[in-house]
Amino acid sequence: MTTPAPTAPRRPVAVAELVERLASVPGRAGRLTHLEVLPRRAADHAAWPTWVDDDVIEALGRRGIDRLFTHQARAADAAWQGTHVVVATGTASGKSLAYQLPALTAARAFRGERGRRGAATLYLAPTKALAHDQLESLLELRLDVRATTCDGDSSRDERDWARAFGEYVLTNPDMMHRSILPGHQRWASFLGSLQYVVIDECHHYRGIFGAHVAHVLRRLRRVCALYGAAPTFVLASATTAEPALTASRLTGLDVLPVDDDGSPRGEVTLGLWEPPLTSHEGENGAPVRRAASSEVADLLADLVAEDVHTLAFVRSRAGVEQVARAAADLLAEVDPSLPSRVAAYRGGYLPEERRALEAALRRGDLVGLAATSALELGIDVSGLDAVLIAGFPGTRAALWQQVGRAGRGAQDALGLLVARDDPLDTYLVHHPEALLGRPVEAQVFDPDNPHVLGPHLCAAAQEQPLTVDELDHFGPAAADVVAWLTEAGLLRRRSRGWFWTDPRRAADLTDIRSAGGSPVSLVESGTGRVVGTVDGARSHGTAHAGAVYVHQGETWLVETLDLDEHVATISMSDPGYSTSAREVTDIAILGERDHQTWGPCRVSFGDVEVSHQVVSFLKRRRPGGEVIGEEPLDLPTRTLHTAAVWWTVPDDEIAAAGLAALDLPGAGHAAEHCAIGLLPLFATCDRWDIGGVSTARHANTGELTVFVHDGHPGGAGFAERGYRAMTAWLRATREAIACCECDDGCPSCVQSPKCGNQNNPLDKAGAVALLDVLLSHAPSDEHADSPLE
Ligand SMILES: [Zn+2]
Numbered sequence: 001m002t003t004p005a006p007t008a009p010r011r012p013v014a015v016a017e018l019v020e021r022l023a024s025v026p027g028r029a030g031r032l033t034h035l036e037v038l039p040r041r042a043a044d045h046a047a048w049p050t051w052v053d054d055d056v057i058e059a060l061g062r063r064g065i066d067r068l069f070t071h072q073a074r075a076a077d078a079a080w081q082g083t084h085v086v087v088a089t090g091t092a093s094g095k096s097l098a099y100q101l102p103a104l105t106a107a108r109a110f111r112g113e114r115g116r117r118g119a120a121t122l123y124l125a126p127t128k129a130l131a132h133d134q135l136e137s138l139l140e141l142r143l144d145v146r147a148t149t150c151d152g153d154s155s156r157d158e159r160d161w162a163r164a165f166g167e168y169v170l171t172n173p174d175m176m177h178r179s180i181l182p183g184h185q186r187w188a189s190f191l192g193s194l195q196y197v198v199i200d201e202c203h204h205y206r207g208i209f210g211a212h213v214a215h216v217l218r219r220l221r222r223v224c225a226l227y228g229a230a231p232t233f234v235l236a237s238a239t240t241a242e243p244a245l246t247a248s249r250l251t252g253l254d255v256l257p258v259d260d261d262g263s264p265r266g267e268v269t270l271g272l273w274e275p276p277l278t279s280h281e282g283e284n285g286a287p288v289r290r291a292a293s294s295e296v297a298d299l300l301a302d303l304v305a306e307d308v309h310t311l312a313f314v315r316s317r318a319g320v321e322q323v324a325r326a327a328a329d330l331l332a333e334v335d336p337s338l339p340s341r342v343a344a345y346r347g348g349y350l351p352e353e354r355r356a357l358e359a360a361l362r363r364g365d366l367v368g369l370a371a372t373s374a375l376e377l378g379i380d381v382s383g384l385d386a387v388l389i390a391g392f393p394g395t396r397a398a399l400w401q402q403v404g405r406a407g408r409g410a411q412d413a414l415g416l417l418v419a420r421d422d423p424l425d426t427y428l429v430h431h432p433e434a435l436l437g438r439p440v441e442a443q444v445f446d447p448d449n450p451h452v453l454g455p456h457l458c459a460a461a462q463e464q465p466l467t468v469d470e471l472d473h474f475g476p477a478a479a480d481v482v483a484w485l486t487e488a489g490l491l492r493r494r495s496r497g498w499f500w501t502d503p504r505r506a507a508d509l510t511d512i513r514s515a516g517g518s519p520v521s522l523v524e525s526g527t528g529r530v531v532g533t534v535d536g537a538r539s540h541g542t543a544h545a546g547a548v549y550v551h552q553g554e555t556w557l558v559e560t561l562d563l564d565e566h567v568a569t570i571s572m573s574d575p576g577y578s579t580s581a582r583e584v585t586d587i588a589i590l591g592e593r594d595h596q597t598w599g600p601c602r603v604s605f606g607d608v609e610v611s612h613q614v615v616s617f618l619k620r621r622r623p624g625g626e627v628i629g630e631e632p633l634d635l636p637t638r639t640l641h642t643a644a645v646w647w648t649v650p651d652d653e654i655a656a657a658g659l660a661a662l663d664l665p666g667a668g669h670a671a672e673h674c675a676i677g678l679l680p681l682f683a684t685c686d687r688w689d690i691g692g693v694s695t696a697r698h699a700n701t702g703e704l705t706v707f708v709h710d711g712h713p714g715g716a717g718f719a720e721r722g723y724r725a726m727t728a729w730l731r732a733t734r735e736a737i738a739c740c741e742c743d744d745g746c747p748s749c750v751q752s753p754k755c756g757n758q759n760n761p762l763d764k765a766g767a768v769a770l771l772d773v774l775l776s777h778a779p780s781d782e783h784a785d786s787p788l789e
Pocket residue numbers: 740741742743745746747748749750
């Protein structure tokens with residue numbers, strides 16, 4: 001660490017009184033929906049394990065670390081003994097010592113003669129920035145251990161040095177996939193001395209990305225075995241449900257969980273805040289809530305005026321600027337000297353600029369900062385009093401990570417979550433137990449997805465021909481997928497196994513960060529400048545000819561969409577309306593993988609084929625939103641083979657509940673929307689990762705059926721997780737609809753911003769009645785809700 005600038009002395013902030021003051025401002029009645037005070041927690045210390053290198057202890061001592069917390073000692077001990085371990089404790093609980101102690105000790109203890117490489121460690125971070133930060137803090141220990149990063153920014157010399165001498169190499173899964181594993185022969189000596197593999201922030205590996213990383217790690221273990229190494233895996237995770245299970249799915253190994261957090265914590269106050277409904281009318285006349293970012297700007301101004309050091313998290317970069325500007329404008333009305341005490345922080349600052357911001361914060365020249373996300377932040381902002389969060393950041397782990405930015409160590413802290421106008425946020429601010437109780441959200445991914453597995457089997461075969469015995473290593477689906485790849489001519493079967501004989505690099509078959517489908521480039525007509533890209537699957541709905549496309553605050557009109565070339569030409573133009581695509585969706589059940597019988601109703605999980613066709617688009621006047629025209633489109637149907645969870649309710653049950661036949665399409669549709677909105681409570685996905693279809697009478701079931709499906713070919717595990725948590729998920733869905741204060745449905749309950757049918761028909765009361773019928777037959781057995789098998 002660099003020497004911190006002197007911190008201006010400040011009076012301690014009385015958090016509870018502060019929230020009272022914020023909430024009692026005239027006109028704000030009812031906005032604070034809950035206030036929870038989590039008590040102080042004392043530290044639980046442990047002695048240094050006897051095996052830890054004395055120089056390592058001394059180096060840590062220089063940084064002020066003179067003893068361990070219990071979770072650090074337990075995890076480090078397990079790793080030293082060769083047990084794979086996942087440490088899943090809170091933000092700032094010092095998880096890095098769990099792997100640094102064994103890794104640094106081993107590097108020094110097993111160093112060979114004449115300075116030959118000691119036992120090596122490979123450290124994987126989800127982002128380059130995190131790996132660089134880790135390297136910096138390692139180098140600050142000034143220990144004789146050869147540490148370096150290896151990523152897209154490394155020079156050829158740096159890579160050569162890492163291969164020849166590196167004892168602690170920090171990289172990322174992308175680099176493993178594209179470079180290190182395909183070129184493993186050049187890394188043979190490093191991989192052969194590999195003792196530890198560290199997977200930091202492993203809760204980031206979810207969905208399709210998680211499945212890719214799971215296979216990158218299987219390929220890594222296989223290549224290590226080739227050079228006689230069987231490294232011990234140490235994973236660090238935020239707190240989630242079932243960390244051991246997730247770690248084990250990710251690595252393919254048995255992993256010991258360490259989740260008793262021994263670090264101290266100051267008093268943490270979490271406030272939940274709901275912006276009011278406005279007088280504006282939204283789609284179909286629905287009421288609209290005030291934007292979370294506007295509310296956060298007000299609160300930020302209030303806190304800065306009180307000299308409370310505050311960080312406001314806002315989702316989009318444009319939103320960050322807007323919040324900082326709005327807060328500054330409000331402060332200008334109070335005192336012309338105040339606006340300069342608020343700033344926006346966007347990613348991509350130079351190190352000097354970051355240092356300057358940090359110093360300004362410490363001196364107290366800067367009191368309020370609006371920023372995007374914790375990971376991107378990358379600046380040291382310890383010593384804050386309060387954190388404002390504009391919209392639930394997607395997972396509980398991320399929420400607590402953001403709240404943890406305030407009051408590091410034993411200092412008291414305030415976190416205020418301001419709800420956005422969607423079903424999940426609305427549910428959370430009225431159900432604090434979902435944020436405070438035992439975590440139910442599981443980190444979900446499906447390594448058996450054949451679309452993900454296939455390219456990795458090809459890459460593995462190119463790295464070293466695949467043998468029959470090795471297929472198990474890649475999971476139960478591998479044998480079928482290898483047979484299919486062989487039939488398709490990608491792999492060739494010989495007596496010694498399967499070979500990759502194609503001239504291409506097999507690792508180029510897949511991009512581990514992409515969810516599939518080639519992205520469409522948005523190109524400015526005339527200049528040919530690439531303005532941005534849209535996901536291939538979403539391009540039909542957002543980049544069709546005639547679409548109005550808003551990119552970083554600028555309005556563009558799409559002129560043409562060429563699906564063969566993956567290019568849309570656009571020009572800057574604001575026609576004064578927005579566009580929304582109308583889509584026709586169909587779904588066919590291909591097979592059921594599992595089901596539960598709920599009385600006369602049935603809940604199923606299985607494979608489906610979803611077909612989408614964008615058929616037209618509506619023009620809506622801006623502002624206001626009234627429809628001023630509709631234009632037909634001629635786009636092909638897209639089909640998606642994926643996994644889905646669905647439920648059916650027979651006609652006589654519906655009749656007995658008094659639901660008139662007319663209400664059915666709207667009731668099913670409304671229940672589907674809200675169920676999609678709430679699935680992220682149970683699975684770490686966002687609502688864009690999943691889709692849904694509902695029909696009053698489905699061709700395959702003959703009954704009212706509501707489907708929620710994964711948005712990626714082959715499935716990402718989200719629908720499966722929904723199926724496993726069905727009772728709790730549907731109960732939460734029903735609650736969210738029933739408790740919403742609107743009359744006939746709004747974005748906080750049943751309206752969806754991604755609906756292809758313009759949120760029509762929707763029947764809010766019908767959805768509650770329908771869910772009541774279904775839930776009246778739900779099993780009372782809580783095992784039905786157990787997370788992942
Ligand atoms: Zn509502």
